[in-house]
Amino acid sequence: MEVWYRLISLLIGYGFGLFQTAIVIGKIQGFDIRKVGSGNAGTTNMLRTKGAKDALLTLIGDFMKAVCAVLIVQAVFAHRAPQMIVLLKMYAGVGAVLGHDFPFYLRFKGGKGVATTAGVIAAISPLAGILCIVFFFILFFPLHLVSVCSLSAYSFFFLQVLILGALGRFHMAVPYVIEMDILAAVLTGLCFWQHRSNIRRLMRGEEKKVYLHRSLNEEVQKGRR
Numbered sequence: 001m002e003v004w005y006r007l008i009s010l011l012i013g014y015g016f017g018l019f020q021t022a023i024v025i026g027k028i029q030g031f032d033i034r035k036v037g038s039g040n041a042g043t044t045n046m047l048r049t050k051g052a053k054d055a056l057l058t059l060i061g062d063f064m065k066a067v068c069a070v071l072i073v074q075a076v077f078a079h080r081a082p083q084m085i086v087l088l089k090m091y092a093g094v095g096a097v098l099g100h101d102f103p104f105y106l107r108f109k110g111g112k113g114v115a116t117t118a119g120v121i122a123a124i125s126p127l128a129g130i131l132c133i134v135f136f137f138i139l140f141f142p143l144h145l146v147s148v149c150s151l152s153a154y155s156f157f158f159l160q161v162l163i164l165g166a167l168g169r170f171h172m173a174v175p176y177v178i179e180m181d182i183l184a185a186v187l188t189g190l191c192f193w194q195h196r197s198n199i200r201r202l203m204r205g206e207e208k209k210v211y212l213h214r215s216l217n218e219e220v221q222k223g224r225r
Contacts, residue, residue: 004092005081009073013092017099020110021061022046042111044146048210059115066096066105066119086124086170090183093120097187101194112194114150117187120159128160135202144209147198154191160185 022041026033033041037049043062047055073092078085100116102108122129136153143149161184164170165177172180192199201207 005077005088009088009091010095012073013069013095014099016065017096019065020104022058025057043115044210052212062115063119066093066116067123070123084176087125087176087180090180094183134159145207146210147195154188158188192198
């Protein structure tokens, strides 16, 4: 049964992940986020091209779909499999990120999953979520390089999972904890894969900065910053 629990949790997450917030917002307002800026259906591209308000809505939508997936798995399996419930919630989170990154109805071309992963972390461990967000913005304000902040926050998340698991904070048997570590490594590796073009631009010194003010982002687009 445990195999089925894992699969069901993964599918629940994938189903929620299919909701592409940036694309929905674009359709409501009459534009296609995939045809502006970087073409990525995520918060960063929305911030860069449409401003803070639409970016915030995108962030909330992508964040909450992961939270909802994790909470539903919690409600379904908390009494059926209490010995592995944290692991099942992680499976739901992985599914949500996969659904966001690789939606089947968009030819498996979605976003990069940063906001969705933030929702996963916050739903599983609110403290870890807060620490990752704080860590992200500590780097963001001096650097204004979202890719660097995202990759660093992911790595910090992976480190937290390893430490919390080793300290017994997940209250699971060792095999489940190891599996949890593997899933965290998969999410981190996927993040680096999805940011491979950003990493290449960073290595060439060509990665564009992102600001909270739309006017500054427009200056970046015009090469003034």
